[in-house]
Amino acid sequence: MEAVGAEAVVRVCGLVNRFGGQIVHDRLDLEVRAGEIFGVVGGSGSGKSVLLRSILGLKSPDAGTVEIYGRDVNRLSRAERGALVQRFGVTFQNGALISSLSVAENIQLPLREYRRLREDTLAALAALYLSMVGLPADTAAKYPAQLSGGMIKRAALARALALEPKLLFLDEPTAGLDPISAAAFDQLLLYLHSQLALTVVMITHDLDTLFRTCSRAGVIIDGRMISDTLEGLVESSNPRIQAFFHGPRARAAEKERYG
Amino acid sequence: MTNVLALEGGDDVWRLNLKGDWSPQALPQIEQQLAILPATLAGDLTCDWSEAAAPGIGPTWALLARISAADRLSVRHVGGPPRHLQFLRDLQVGRSAGAAAQHTQPDGSGPVGKLGRWALWQGAEARAAVGFFGRIVAVIGEAFGKPRALRLSSLVRHIYETGVTAIPIVALIAFLVSVIVAYLGAQQLARFGADIFVVDLIAIAMLREMGVLLTAIIVAGRSGSAFAAEIGVMQLNEETDALRAMGLNPIELLVVPRLLALVIALPLLTVVADAMGLAGGALLSYWQLQIPWPQFASRLHEALAPTTFWAGLVKAPVFALLIGSVGAYRGMQVRDSARELGRLTTLAVVQSIFLVILADAIFAVVFVHLDF
Numbered sequence: 001m002e003a004v005g006a007e008a009v010v011r012v013c014g015l016v017n018r019f020g021g022q023i024v025h026d027r028l029d030l031e032v033r034a035g036e037i038f039g040v041v042g043g044s045g046s047g048k049s050v051l052l053r054s055i056l057g058l059k060s061p062d063a064g065t066v067e068i069y070g071r072d073v074n075r076l077s078r079a080e081r082g083a084l085v086q087r088f089g090v091t092f093q094n095g096a097l098i099s100s101l102s103v104a105e106n107i108q109l110p111l112r113e114y115r116r117l118r119e120d121t122l123a124a125l126a127a128l129y130l131s132m133v134g135l136p137a138d139t140a141a142k143y144p145a146q147l148s149g150g151m152i153k154r155a156a157l158a159r160a161l162a163l164e165p166k167l168l169f170l171d172e173p174t175a176g177l178d179p180i181s182a183a184a185f186d187q188l189l190l191y192l193h194s195q196l197a198l199t200v201v202m203i204t205h206d207l208d209t210l211f212r213t214c215s216r217a218g219v220i221i222d223g224r225m226i227s228d229t230l231e232g233l234v235e236s237s238n239p240r241i242q243a244f245f246h247g248p249r250a251r252a253a254e255k256e257r258y259g
Numbered sequence: 260m261t262n263v264l265a266l267e268g269g270d271d272v273w274r275l276n277l278k279g280d281w282s283p284q285a286l287p288q289i290e291q292q293l294a295i296l297p298a299t300l301a302g303d304l305t306c307d308w309s310e311a312a313a314p315g316i317g318p319t320w321a322l323l324a325r326i327s328a329a330d331r332l333s334v335r336h337v338g339g340p341p342r343h344l345q346f347l348r349d350l351q352v353g354r355s356a357g358a359a360a361q362h363t364q365p366d367g368s369g370p371v372g373k374l375g376r377w378a379l380w381q382g383a384e385a386r387a388a389v390g391f392f393g394r395i396v397a398v399i400g401e402a403f404g405k406p407r408a409l410r411l412s413s414l415v416r417h418i419y420e421t422g423v424t425a426i427p428i429v430a431l432i433a434f435l436v437s438v439i440v441a442y443l444g445a446q447q448l449a450r451f452g453a454d455i456f457v458v459d460l461i462a463i464a465m466l467r468e469m470g471v472l473l474t475a476i477i478v479a480g481r482s483g484s485a486f487a488a489e490i491g492v493m494q495l496n497e498e499t500d501a502l503r504a505m506g507l508n509p510i511e512l513l514v515v516p517r518l519l520a521l522v523i524a525l526p527l528l529t530v531v532a533d534a535m536g537l538a539g540g541a542l543l544s545y546w547q548l549q550i551p552w553p554q555f556a557s558r559l560h561e562a563l564a565p566t567t568f569w570a571g572l573v574k575a576p577v578f579a580l581l582i583g584s585v586g587a588y589r590g591m592q593v594r595d596s597a598r599e600l601g602r603l604t605t606l607a608v609v610q611s612i613f614l615v616i617l618a619d620a621i622f623a624v625v626f627v628h629l630d631f
Contacts, residue, residue, distance in 0.1 A: 099596035115283075121290045121321055128320045131350040145595030164283040164315050195346045196316070
């Protein structure tokens with residue numbers, strides 16, 4: 001396992017989110033440290049995606065604070081927010097590529113917005129990020145509707161990397177992929193993580209991905225988060241965590257990791 | 260602007276000193292300075308990274324792309340090159356191998372090619388439209404033997420959405436337009452002392468033409484666009500595919516109820532528009548020309564032929580068919596992207612208004628020949 005700094009890149013304190021009478025998060029705490037790959041797990045409907053939207057500042061929480069690089073995401077001026085969003089990249093569950101733009105234009109979108117570059121440099125950078133995520137060169141001119149699910153996830157990752165952030169948020173990066181594509185994506189993520197010194201926050205319910213890539217993880221149970229190293233979670237005595245990590249599908253994934 | 264690189268040497272031995280800010284944010288000025296490197300570099304090049312601060316991926320890639328463009332150059336990196344340099348060089352090698360394998364096809368972009376593709380596309384479009392209308396007719400035909408295929412609850416909902424909720428706007432616009440026509444007509448007719456003929460003008464204009472035409476245009480804007488957008492989003496979400504996969508017919512479930520709802524609602528809305536138009540005319544006649552209500556009513560009786568009202572109303576179901584089927588058809592054509600949805604929704608409204616007016620012109624000519 002790589003060296004993990006003590007510095008907290010993402011810090012969530014006492015987060016509360018309610019929809020009507022339904023409480024999704026009940027004083028949830030979370031801390032992600034520089035250089036780690038942090039997995040957020042939990043059953044369907046446990047509020048993983050809402051947590052991500054709260055961290056990104058897309059949803060203002062009912063209570064609590066969210067800090068990225070020490071800045072409270074809900075108390076930023078327009079200019080401060082513009083500066084902060086350049087420091088992290090996000091991929092959404094279904095890719096969220098802009099459907100009327102080609103893949104190259106999607107990757108260039110943040111570059112055009114935040115840097116003033118010549119067309120040939122933009123083309124070269126689009127080619128760079130495509131090859132970085134392992135997509136063939138002719139993908140550049142294609143439109144999102146022409147891509148397979150795995151290619152869309154990779155293209156979305158390329159777009160998230162375009163501004164060279166050190167922090168990545170991935171929402172279900174391997175959901176809907178076949179096991180081979182998912183394993184390839186895990187490899188890609190580990191490779192980029194080591195090459196580019198990234199911090200990654202990954203929402204997933206794919207245990208294979210979790211055990212292959214993550215150094216620490218957090219489980220959302222009853223609106224609160226229990227985070228620990230994977231070994232700690234696996235040996236936890238909490239029956240809900242046990243159910244999650246010791247189901248029939250979990251055992252195979254653990255076996256692969258620990259031999 | 261600070262210099263981020265300095266080239267020294269000559270005679271096939273070069274040294275490129277990289278210095279200052281090489282972070283991703285500095286990429287614009289780095290690319291400018293890379294662009295003015297001499298194009299004729301050849302021989303040995305040493306890149307010295309020792310003074311480059313925080314080199315980013317984009318800048319490193321730009322440098323590699325620039326120096327690999329000169330093919331008679333052998334490059335060495337010294338002075339602690341960034342960790343990702345080897346990673347990027349590996350990518351570059353793989354990339355050029357892949358690029359060489361590509362080949363281009365003739366794209367047929369000349370005028371003849373364009374004309375040919377346009378003709379083929381128009382032919383396919385016409386075929387698709389005929390096929391679409393055929394499938395609608397088939398579903399309605401089946402419904403005679405199987406009334407369940409008419410989806411009564413869905414039909415009622417769409418009558419409410421396209422008809423009942425449109426009453427206020429249709430009534431208001433018919434009223435205002437009739438007031439405007441009566442006002443202008445009164446001013447002209449008063450010069451001949453023929454004030455009372457304002458009643459004839461209003462009655463014939465509203466009942467024969469304006470009432471149904473205004474209603475159809477409002478409904479095309481309201482419901483034609485809604486049909487295209489609703490069905491279009493269902494196409495994008497693969498909902499129509501899901502229906503087909505369950506053995507359900509999207510035409511039966513989505514298109515026919517909307518179409519029939521419009522065929523029922525549009526004539527009723529036309530009656531509302533006719534009534535409001537006459538009311539507007541009567542009000543203005545009273546205020547502007549001091550024609551009392553009873554006189555207006557008796558004049559109305561004389562002005563109207565028995566067919567005047569029906570000559571307007573009979574057009575309404577035809578307009579409804581045009582608006583509904585164009586909206587649904589364009590919605591079913593949506594594929595792949597949000598932009599397509601917008602384009603086809605716009606097209607649905609523009610085409611249905613055009614078709615309504617074209618049909619109205621045909622009706623006018625036919626009615627004259629039939630003496631209707």
